[in-house]
Amino acid sequence: MQTIHKIKKIIRETPKSVSLILDGKITYQLGQFIMLWLPGVDEKPFAISYLDKDEFRVTIEEKGNFTKAISNLIIGTQIGLRGPYGHGFEPKDNSIIVAGGLGMAPAIELIKKVKNSTIIQGAKSKEFLLYLNDENLTKLIEKNKNKIVHCTDDGSFGIRGFTTQVLKKLINKQTKTVYTCGPEVMIKKVFELCEKKKIECQASLERMMKCAIGVCGSCVCGDQLVCKDGPVFSSEQLRKMKDFGKYARLKSGKKVALSEYFSYRDQ
Amino acid sequence: MINTTFCKIELQSPLVLASGILGTSVDIMNRVAENGAGAVTTKSIGPIERQGHNNPSVIEIENGLYNAVGLPTPGYLNMGDELKRWKEIKVPLIASVYGSSIRDYVHIVEYLQKYKPSIIELNISCPNKDDGMMFGASPRLTSQLVRAVKAVSSIPIMPKLTPNCDNIGRIAKECEKSGADAICAINTVQKTIIHPELKVPLLAYGKGGISGPIIREIALEKVKEIREAVKIPILGLGGITTGEDAIEMLKAGATLVGIGSGVYSRGIDIFKKVNEEIKQIMKKEGYKTLGEIK
Incomplete structure (x- = not known):
């Protein structure tokens, strides 16, 4: 059953996304997801984008009905939560993190x-780079001798180009693991690059989520369940997932090209 | 040791993946087959594309699951290469079908013939659709439906019955008289659960059905009632999660045992685990075949 959490703070992050600071303690493994429930609207999966002792942050892109409704909430509103669920990241030093758009969360x-790792953060333009002025993040990066690119x-901030182009330059034999989250087209390219260079990849995917606990079959990708076997998948799993980078299923279960799925989801 | 026959179909295990659980694609059903299921059931296939209900549509409760997924389906004409790929499934396949009218069921059952599922399950008992249960609770409509479907099917027909009625034995009897080859029971038990803090229904649909260990005793009782009423074989399900549960279901009169919510509590390899547990119990109690368990 859902636990109830109060919204303590709402932060506008980009023209298309907000962060909610919710109260409460959460036991969470890296890369897992939670189901946020807005009674009368819907319940959808999200990453935890920061965890503290008695509060946590969820960053939400305003796309469909649910995310638009959630970004219009006011401080003090109670929302429901199930989870965290799924299988997450296994952290290794000397790695590269490739985050596209909201994949930074x-x-x-x-x-x-x-x-000693490098974060490659990409977005379409400066205003869409999440947490760009977040001092906590800057401190966090420095503390562990990580760096961010x-x-x-459009070249409005940092390097002009895609994360994958930067990755191509930075990836080398010393790279332990490449972690990636963001648009699946990007993830697929990151994975292919890792395969070519024989470097381990851990990718966080998304599909239409309903039960979130491995029973309804809504989020299948090949023979894997994104909610239970993922959302983070290893290279070994990705190699076998026939639908990865190609197909996804709509709410009805109809199998469609990935691009059709994303435009459906954003309605 | 645990092989069995059901409607003349040979199965390596009496355990069946229940409809509504994981049966969205050939790939995932094959994974269930590799994990020890004797047969797998598709998610119910309907007449036209249907999204199902908003979330929350499935939720964990004490001793079970509570759901109103609302029969999402691409629609039988809209399944892409899935139907053609059914032949790749390594165990017998049960195709589950639902409709809003007898004509819907007939069209779908007729269409599916060429894809040769081993059995066709008629889902006439989903509590989470406004017009889904009228068949399952009415002996007359159920009888008409089974006759109409039998007329177009050379594949065995198995209606799935609801426990949300007081005459399941009579409905099963009507199915048998109308030509049904087997009975599947039970579907989820209808309930409305309210969130204790927010005072709103837990599920977006408002009401839903409970499954899992919490309904196991209801399922056993209903299967016994059906066993007394008919001679055709029964696929019994409802809250089965262990070998001991499965044996009890067989003793209640089922030939096959369905597993659904157990996939949540024990993982996708629950079929393997329960197969082993059944074998151990059989060894201990001196059974050589499943047929001896009565």
């Missing part, structure tokens, strides 16, 4: 756990 807790499609 689940990367924050990972940054706390890895050392920004890139934007």
Whole structure:
């Protein structure tokens, strides 16, 4: 059954996303997800983008009905939560984290756990780079001798270009693992690059989530369940997942091309 | 030791993946087969594309699950290569079908013939659809439906019955008289649960059905009632999560035992685990075949 959490703070992050600071303690493993429930609207999966002793942060992109409703909430509203669920990241030092767009959200807790690693954060333009002015994040990165490289499609901040182009330059034999989260088209390219260089990849995927506990079959990707076997998958799993980078299922269970799924989901 | 026959179909295990659980794709059903299921059931296939209910649609409760997924389906004409790929499934396949009218069921059952599922399950008992249960609770409509479907099917027909009625034995009898080849029971038990703090229904649909160990005794009682009423074989399910549970279901009169919510509590390899537990109990109690368990 859902636990109830109060919204303590709402932070506008980008023109299309907000962060909610929710009260309460959560036992959470890196990369897991939670189901947020807004009674009368819907219940959807999200990453925890920062965890503290008695509060946590969830960053939400305003896309569909649910996320638009959630970004219109006021401080003090109670929302329901199930989870955390799923299988997450295994942190290793000397790695690279590739985060595209909102994919930066689940990367924050990972940054706390890895050392001597590089974060490649990409977005379409400067205003869409999450947590760009977050001093906590800057401190966090410095503390573990990590560094961050920004890139934007339009060159308005950092390097002009895609995360994958930066990764191509930075990946080398010393890279222990490449972690990635963001648009699946990007993830697929990151994975292919890792395969070519024979470096382990851990990727966080998303599919249409209903039960979140491995029974309804809504989030299948090949023979894997994103909610239970994932959302973070290893190279070994990704190699076998026939639908990865190609197909996803709509709410009805209809199998469609990935692009159709994402445009459906964003309605 | 645990192989069995059901409607002349050979199975390596009496355990069946229940409809509504994981049966969205050939790949995931094959994974269930590799994990020890004797047969697998598809998610119920309906007449037209249907999204099902909003979330929360499935939720954990004490001793079980509570759901109103609302029969999502791409629609039988909209299943892409899934139907053609059914032949890749390594164990007998049960195709579950639902409709809003007898005509719906007939069309779908007729269409599915060429894809040769081993059995067709008629889901006439989903509590989470406004018009889904009228068949399952009415002996007359159930009888009409089974006759109509039998007329177009050379594949065995197995209606899935609801426990949310007081005459399950009579409905089963009507199914048998109308030509049904087997009975599947039970579907979830209807309930409304309210969130204790927020005072709103736990599920988006408002009401739903409970499953898992919390309904096991209801399931056993209903299967016994059906056993007394009919001679055709029964796929018994409801709250089965261990070998001991499965044996009890067989003793209640079932030939096959379905597992659904158990996938949540014990994982996808629950079928393997329960197969082993059944074998151990059989050894201990001196059974050589499943048929001896009565």
